[in-house]
Amino acid sequence: QKEVEQNSGPLSVPEGAIASLNCTYSDRGSQSFFWYRQYSGKSPELIMFIYSNGDKEDGRFTAQLNKASQYVSLLIRDSQPSDSATYLCAVTPLGNQGGKLIFGQGTELSVKP
Amino acid sequence: GAVVSQHPSRVICKSGTSVKIECRSLDFQATTMFWYRQFPKQSLMLMATSNEGSKATYEQGVEKDKFLINHASLTLSTLTVTSAHPEDSSFYICSAFAQHLQETQYFGPGTRLLVL
Numbered sequence: 084q085k086e087v088e089q090n091s092g093p094l095s096v097p098e099g100a101i102a103s104l105n106c107t108y109s110d111r112g113s114q115s116f117f118w119y120r121q122y123s124g125k126s127p128e129l130i131m132f133i134y135s136n137g138d139k140e141d142g143r144f145t146a147q148l149n150k151a152s153q154y155v156s157l158l159i160r161d162s163q164p165s166d167s168a169t170y171l172c173a174v175t176p177l178g179n180q181g182g183k184l185i186f187g188q189g190t191e192l193s194v195k196p
Numbered sequence: 197g198a199v200v201s202q203h204p205s206r207v208i209c210k211s212g213t214s215v216k217i218e219c220r221s222l223d224f225q226a227t228t229m230f231w232y233r234q235f236p237k238q239s240l241m242l243m244a245t246s247n248e249g250s251k252a253t254y255e256q257g258v259e260k261d262k263f264l265i266n267h268a269s270l271t272l273s274t275l276t277v278t279s280a281h282p283e284d285s286s287f288y289i290c291s292a293f294a295q296h297l298q299e300t301q302y303f304g305p306g307t308r309l310l311v312l
Contacts, residue, residue: 129302181245183230
């Protein structure tokens with residue numbers, strides 16, 4: 084079992100729809116959760132982080148965390164073609180103080196005009 | 197804030213030569229820097245973790261004598277690909293970590309290496 088799992092996609096949604104990206108993790112002691120966006124040919128950029136159970140909203144993005152079920156998700160409202168990218172879920176393992184992250188393989192999102 | 201630069205952005209070299217890639221945190225001091233490699237259509241692969249003033253910790257399967265890492269200061273780490281071969285052609289990305297910055301990694305723009 085991979086430590087952090089994501090559906091590789093591609094996930095295709097029409098412009099204006101809600102895109103839902105999911106991630107599950109195996110380490111129950113994980114404390115911090117991050118979503119990165121990576122455009123083709125570019126490096127990842129941090130778009131959201133969440134530490135506590137529940138929802139966290141930032142503009143069109145909402146991160147959801149459920150530690151009991153060990154999943155974290157990212158919702159993108161009013162999806163735009165510019166949101167087309169690969170979204171990487173990353174998790175900090177328990178006890179890790181050195182910044183190491185465990186990355187999922189990423190979900191490719193395609194927003195169709 | 198949390199800006200990380202890499203230089204060069206792109207390099208083409210002949211097989212057998214060495215290539216040095218620099219990673220700098222521009223507006224913060226990074227306690228740790230990470231080096232990743234990414235092949236087309238594949239996920240990030242962590243190569244090594246680098247702390248200022250100490251030896252890098254390499255991931256399993258990564259040759260430490262081939263990928264030399266030097267972390268001279270809290271704002272600079274370098275990766276040298278020694279005796280590069282075509283199979284080393286890849287996208288190399290560094291990231292920097294500082295505890296006070298959301299406890300996560302901030303990535304440089306990456307260096308695309310092509311070995312002929």
